[in-house]
Amino acid sequence: MPLRSDGAPTAAGWRRGLEDWTPLVLYTALIVTLSSIPTLAPPGAGLVSDKACHLVEYAGWALLFRRALDRGRPVTSWRWLKIAITVILGACLAVADENFQRTVGRQYAVADMAADVLGVVLAQPVYEILSARVRTARRQAMQRTPDDSGEMSTS
Numbered sequence: 001m002p003l004r005s006d007g008a009p010t011a012a013g014w015r016r017g018l019e020d021w022t023p024l025v026l027y028t029a030l031i032v033t034l035s036s037i038p039t040l041a042p043p044g045a046g047l048v049s050d051k052a053c054h055l056v057e058y059a060g061w062a063l064l065f066r067r068a069l070d071r072g073r074p075v076t077s078w079r080w081l082k083i084a085i086t087v088i089l090g091a092c093l094a095v096a097d098e099n100f101q102r103t104v105g106r107q108y109a110v111a112d113m114a115a116d117v118l119g120v121v122l123a124q125p126v127y128e129i130l131s132a133r134v135r136t137a138r139r140q141a142m143q144r145t146p147d148d149s150g151e152m153s154t155s
Helices: 011-034 047-071 079-103 110-143
Strands: 145-148 152-154
Touching: 011 047, 011 079, 047 079, 047 110, 079 110, 110 145
Parallel strands: none
Antiparallel strands: 145 152
């Protein structure tokens, strides 16, 4: 985040922070909102459908969390710490989510928490692959320069 000479964040820094974290905050609010619906049932039928929904829901959360952590910073710096923080906070969110569901008349399920955490864990290699591809594409785009004819050429 850009800072002023007195150490306070600039307006651009605040805007960048909002761009980085707002999608995650909204997605987390969506998780809480869905958890507050007492009659919510997963699409399809059966245990597999329910656990798949939990896995995908928390994988999405983990991808957004890692994106927010990495924005504006070298993606490869402190990688293992970022993974650990994501998994720990994702597990805490899963536990809090299941406990919250008890307050609205829904069932508390350890298997749902396990599916949530598995989604967070499985999202980590997916994030690493996607971020590596994005870095490669950006690097290649930076190497291209427009020539005099207005067309792109590689250097």
